[in-house]
Amino acid sequence: MVKIGILGYGNLGRGVEAAIKKNSDMQLVAVYTRRDPAALSINTEGVAVKSTAALDTGKEDIDVLVICGGSATDLPEMTPKYAAMYNVIDSFDTHARVPEHFANVDKASKAAGKIGIISCGWDPGMFSVSRVYAHAVLPDGKDYTFWGKGVSQGHSDAVRRIEGVVDARQYTVPVPAALESVRNGENPTLTTREKHTRECFVVAEEGADLAKIENEIKTMPNYFSDYDTTVTFISAEEMKKNHSGLPHGGSVIYSGESSDGVKHVIEYSLKLDSNPEFTGSVLVAYARAAARLNAEGASGAKTVFDIAPAYLCAQSGEELRAHLL
Amino acid sequence: MVKIGILGYGNLGRGVEAAIKKNSDMQLVAVYTRRDPAALSINTEGVAVKSTAALDTGKEDIDVLVICGGSATDLPEMTPKYAAMYNVIDSFDTHARVPEHFANVDKASKAAGKIGIISCGWDPGMFSVSRVYAHAVLPDGKDYTFWGKGVSQGHSDAVRRIEGVVDARQYTVPVPAALESVRNGENPTLTTREKHTRECFVVAEEGADLAKIENEIKTMPNYFSDYDTTVTFISAEEMKKNHSGLPHGGSVIYSGESSDGVKHVIEYSLKLDSNPEFTGSVLVAYARAAARLNAEGASGAKTVFDIAPAYLCAQSGEELRAHLL
Numbered sequence: 001m002v003k004i005g006i007l008g009y010g011n012l013g014r015g016v017e018a019a020i021k022k023n024s025d026m027q028l029v030a031v032y033t034r035r036d037p038a039a040l041s042i043n044t045e046g047v048a049v050k051s052t053a054a055l056d057t058g059k060e061d062i063d064v065l066v067i068c069g070g071s072a073t074d075l076p077e078m079t080p081k082y083a084a085m086y087n088v089i090d091s092f093d094t095h096a097r098v099p100e101h102f103a104n105v106d107k108a109s110k111a112a113g114k115i116g117i118i119s120c121g122w123d124p125g126m127f128s129v130s131r132v133y134a135h136a137v138l139p140d141g142k143d144y145t146f147w148g149k150g151v152s153q154g155h156s157d158a159v160r161r162i163e164g165v166v167d168a169r170q171y172t173v174p175v176p177a178a179l180e181s182v183r184n185g186e187n188p189t190l191t192t193r194e195k196h197t198r199e200c201f202v203v204a205e206e207g208a209d210l211a212k213i214e215n216e217i218k219t220m221p222n223y224f225s226d227y228d229t230t231v232t233f234i235s236a237e238e239m240k241k242n243h244s245g246l247p248h249g250g251s252v253i254y255s256g257e258s259s260d261g262v263k264h265v266i267e268y269s270l271k272l273d274s275n276p277e278f279t280g281s282v283l284v285a286y287a288r289a290a291a292r293l294n295a296e297g298a299s300g301a302k303t304v305f306d307i308a309p310a311y312l313c314a315q316s317g318e319e320l321r322a323h324l325l
Numbered sequence: 326m327v328k329i330g331i332l333g334y335g336n337l338g339r340g341v342e343a344a345i346k347k348n349s350d351m352q353l354v355a356v357y358t359r360r361d362p363a364a365l366s367i368n369t370e371g372v373a374v375k376s377t378a379a380l381d382t383g384k385e386d387i388d389v390l391v392i393c394g395g396s397a398t399d400l401p402e403m404t405p406k407y408a409a410m411y412n413v414i415d416s417f418d419t420h421a422r423v424p425e426h427f428a429n430v431d432k433a434s435k436a437a438g439k440i441g442i443i444s445c446g447w448d449p450g451m452f453s454v455s456r457v458y459a460h461a462v463l464p465d466g467k468d469y470t471f472w473g474k475g476v477s478q479g480h481s482d483a484v485r486r487i488e489g490v491v492d493a494r495q496y497t498v499p500v501p502a503a504l505e506s507v508r509n510g511e512n513p514t515l516t517t518r519e520k521h522t523r524e525c526f527v528v529a530e531e532g533a534d535l536a537k538i539e540n541e542i543k544t545m546p547n548y549f550s551d552y553d554t555t556v557t558f559i560s561a562e563e564m565k566k567n568h569s570g571l572p573h574g575g576s577v578i579y580s581g582e583s584s585d586g587v588k589h590v591i592e593y594s595l596k597l598d599s600n601p602e603f604t605g606s607v608l609v610a611y612a613r614a615a616a617r618l619n620a621e622g623a624s625g626a627k628t629v630f631d632i633a634p635a636y637l638c639a640q641s642g643e644e645l646r647a648h649l650l
Binding site for chain 2: 015018019021022023095098099102119124126128129130131132133135136137138139140143185257258259262263264265266267268269270271272273274277278280281282285288303304305306307308309310312313314317318320321322324325
């Protein structure tokens with residue numbers, strides 16, 4: 001059994017917890033929280049809930065610590081810190097800061113003789129893997145990534161921070177004409193606006209100035225101003241009934257040539273009922289790899305690019321070759 | 326530069342040759358043939374064409390030998406033979422005999438301190454990789470593979486062997502309703518007939534009994550009798566004009582749950598202008614991996630499951646993390 005600790009019990013932590021139940025060789029042994037452990041009730045019976053202070057001893061009996069924190073401030077600090085004591089894995093997704101984060105985790109985990117896997121989920125994660133395989137096989141080509149239709153939690157949060165907004169859900173939606181052109185291997189040049197639209201569903205305070213809220217959303221820099229955005233005001237009941245899930249998905253589409261005029265289109269796509277549960281499932285598969293790699297004596301920071309697919313599976317090489325090759 | 330030798334100069338050998346030209350770190354140094362080398366003209370200037378006898382010395386100056394032979398009789402003999410002397414790679418695709426082939430190549434390449442990669446292409450190959458990632462991430466699920474629309478060379482050959490047939494091309498076509506059901510995550514149970522149809526285009530000899538040919542095709546065991554098959558007789562000119570390419574493709578679709586009722590659908594699909602050129606492109610990417618793994622001191626048989634994606638790419642780990650993660 002691979003003994004797993006989860007650090008952080010939000011949507012993603014619960015996604016990891018759910019995924020562990022689907023893997024008979026994995027065992028959740030503890031959830032670590034910065035909140036009061038006594039006040040936290042989790043979905044798995046018989047599993048300890050502890051303060052993160054327990055981790056600081058470096059003595060917790062876990063094979064891999066899955067760190068479920070935010071990329072902005074939590075992970076840059078937490079992952080290197082715990083990589084110095086445990087095999088760790090995170091879903092760090094701030095692309096621009098990956099080199100720095102990788103270097104910090106690499107230094108800590110190498111010194112400790114542990115494995116630290118960073119940026120694991122679906123993007124970065126499975127989408128990154130798809131991009132690398134496609135570029136490797138057809139170096140003369142171009143990749144496109146489309147997200148959605150799905151809920152962007154960051155954009156939903158941004159709308160929620162607007163005055164007069166009680167609740168909000170933002171869906172990112174690929175533009176069908178752009179998808180079609182890319183799927184046809186036309187290698188179009190696409191602006192941000194041509195690739196995705198944004199649909200916002202908003203519950204406003206009674207008496208709020210709806211036109212003002214709509215304008216604030218549509219003109220918000222970085223988040224919305226470069227997109228065609230629609231805003232629909234709904235009731236709290238409708239929000240709960242129709243928008244309580246966190247579905248997501250998208251496609252990596254690669255179009256390349258093997259010789260002049262001989263084209264190939266590769267597409268990897270995901271339709272996910274729950275973004276955090278799928279991300280948690282990816283983390284659990286790579287946690288298995290972290291434990292195995294470390295048992296073989298490997299150490300240091302890794303990404304999905306550095307790990308052979310067989311390490312992710314509970315089955316033996318013989319079984320994989322017999323049934324999945 | 327990774328120095329490549331190609332053994333066998335049919336469609337696949339020419340596909341490998343084309344792919345090498347798209348990889349600036351790879352160099353074709355020789356083509357080996359069982360035919361008379363003097364009678365073989367290849368598409369790359371300045372490259373030696375040699376008899377396979379030259380390989381038997383074990384002294385050829387190549388980093389990897391790409392073996393482009395048939396799975397029925399060539400590869401079971403050739404790959405272990407040359408694995409005892411060189412790093413080798415093949416596209417062995419007889420699923421039932423993979424364990425035996427793997428064992429034979431493993432023994433020879435381990436003894437020689439070389440790498441032998443077997444069953445590399447798109448199925449087995451990239452499709453196998455997709456199946457393993459999906460099963461690893463969502464162990465509670467099911468995979469479906471659809472092939473086509475594309476030319477099956479084995480089925481085309483089977484039709485050509487019928488008396489009165491001058492030329493034939495067979496397309497494998499997925500049944501749209503089956504594809505749709507699987508994409509919707511319905512996890513249907515599908516018979517062979519429900520998954521694919523087969524379309525045959527046939528040039529018959531003048532005066533041949535067309536009804537008899539059509540009946541022979543449709544009732545041919547293993548190849549056609551389990552499928553809904555259509556037969557269309559065409560002229561030699563139409564065959565040349567509309568059916569001279571070898572396009573193919575297909576999809577691996579995986580549907581699984583991360584917790585009760587929470588579903589995810591993963592799809593990997595290919596649309597290929599040329600089956601042999603794409604297969605050749607995959608072989609070249611894995612040939613790079615074979616050279617690197619061997620340079621690191623690794624030996625023995627490997628499949629796509631055993632090789633981390635980063636090994637396939639010319640770029641460094643830093644470059645991959647910066648641009649593709």
